[in-house]
């Protein structure tokens with residue numbers, strides 16, 4: 001996103017997702033969106049900018065704003081997460097204020113397993129049209145995010161997994177349990193009768209729910 005009023009310090013979203021989302025989002029036409037992992041709000045602002053051009057949007061963002069283990073002390077990408085959270089608030093405020101239609105933004109500061117479980121407990125099963133899973137990159141967390149998100153997604157809705165091929169550079173090589181791929185593979189294999197994979201470049205994996 002090149003708009004100078006946004007404060008982004010990376011181009012993860014532009015690099016990995018934007019070109020696919022430019023085509024995919026109008027096809028899904030989502031009105032109720034859930035994002036797990038918002039960071040500075042690059043993907044959230046994209047969704048607000050893009051969807052609010054033509055319709056109202058309800059966007060729910062979950063993040064601890066503590067970073068993944070790669071952002072924490074001693075991690076490979078140590079970052080001041082309180083500044084990241086401030087930039088998220090700044091960026092999404094601008095996006096919602098200039099939106100063409102009504103945008104209801106709900107922010108949940110907490111761990112995704114807890115926040116997703118609370119949504120299910122509130123009766124939000126089948127509520128969302130599009131869910132973006134871009135939180136923890138640890139395989140056990142990604143598996144839980146996937147399974148809980150599947151419950152929250154409506155039939156025909158789409159689950160998007162970021163970082164399908166992401167690997168953390170570690171001094172001893174790579175550790176598959178610290179990567180999303182084995183969790184996304186396990187989910188897509190176990191749910192193969194209830195989902196279909198949408199053809200797209202492999203840095204993200206897109207899965208459409210076809211039955212409960």
Ligand SMILES: C[S@@+](CC[C@H](N)C(=O)[O-])C[C@H]1O[C@@H](n2cnc3c(N)ncnc32)[C@H](O)[C@@H]1O
Pocket residue numbers: 012013036037038039040041042043044062063064065066067068110111112113134135136137141
């Ligand atoms: C890669 S960033 C998200 C990037 C964002 N979607 C974008 O496009 O700019 C991952 C985010 O997930 C959050 N996160 C990591 N583990 C989490 C967990 N278990 N629950 C909730 N959020 C988590 C981190 O705080 C971080 O902000």
